[in-house]
Amino acid sequence: MNLIDRYVTEVGKNLPLLKGREDIEKELRSTLEDMLEDRAAQTGRVRDEAMEIELLKEYGSPQKVAATYNPQPYLIGPRLFPFFLMVLKIVIPIVVTVLLVLAGIRAATETPFMGADFVNIVGSGLGEALSAAIAAFGNIALVFAILERVLPDAQIDNLKTEEDWDPASLAKEPDPDSVKRGELIAEIVFTFVGLAILNLYPQILGLTFFTDGEWFFIPMFSDAFFKFMPWINAIFLAEIVLDIYLLRSALWTPITRVAKIIIEAAGIALAVIILRAPNFIGFTAESFANSPIGADAAQTLTTVFTIMFPVVLIIVIIVQGIETAKAVYRLFKANYQTR
Secondary structure (H helix, E strand, C coil), X not given: CCHHHHHHHHHHHCCCCCCCHHHXXXXXXXXXXXXXXXXHHHHCCCCCXXXXXXXXXXXXXXXXXXXXXXXXXXXXXXXXXXXXXXXXXXXXXXXXXXXXHHHHHHHHHHCCCCCHHHHHHHHHXXXXXXXXXXXXXXXXXXXXXXXXXXXXXXXXXXXXXXXXXXXXXXXXXXXXXXXXXXXXXHHHHHHHHHHHHHHHCHXXXXXXXXXXXXXXXXXXECHHHHCCHHHHHHHHHHHHHHHHHHHHHCECCHXXXXXXXXXXXXXXXXXXXXXXXCCCEXXXXXXXXXXXXXXXXXXXXXXXXXXXXXXHHHHHHHHHHHHHHHHHHHHHHHHHHXX
8 A cells, every 4th residue: 555545544544434435535545646647747756755745745634635525624613603692592501490499499498597407408509500501501501403404505694693783674564484493493402401300300309318328309390290201202303303404494384384273283192181181290109208207297298299380281282272273374374375
């Protein structure tokens, strides 16, 4: 194997692509061979190893050459980065604030101020908030890294910031079939974060106590709820796939509107089934039996959560019902206008 073959092999090892690697190596080898022959003809020298070294040194290191074939040198490119920061500024403060408030409530209601238990609860709350912030950052970065690679360049360029806003755009009639990219990106991020929490970090959803030198955890949802996780995952993933497709196409079509209606209807049906399922809430009087909370306080908390979660599900059902009705209306309106 001569130096050019070894050079091409090294370039291939550093290529971030799997598809098309063989073609790139073949093209690079042909280019270098032609350049070497031209150099030998122009200088009147015989092709030798010294000439190959001279050519390859001028051409550049294998790592540098391989980088020129990488269409995505960034994890998150500069065009999507402002939106990435915007979502981070929304999501992470919300996550951290919620967890710190919960930790503060536990510290204020379960232990006297100061003391080992108080310090442990505060420390645990800070640790959970930091872990949740890191997890949220990683999940959001993953979502935007995927968007960076699946969205066409033209669609990313159309995601204009306020600096690009043109007052003349106010005179244009909005296209009823155009998608709102900002809303889609936010929906993808929040759906992905919800998936990650439910599947990877369920320990965040619950109450943690420190008693008798041990941590005591009461999950927010029971095993009956997590039996629905395959269906929840399927609906969430379908929503993400549809949103990514809409970001790529930039327009609603009858097919995507029908898909939206099906996904929303499935979400409503699942919410109704969960609402009617018995004992899907993990907070019960029995679950508080070994906690430092007294029987009366435990009963009060159980009653509050027993009422709160069905109310939240009812709100979800109402919101999804409105979204479904809007999608049905727009579908029929679009079909009427085309006739």
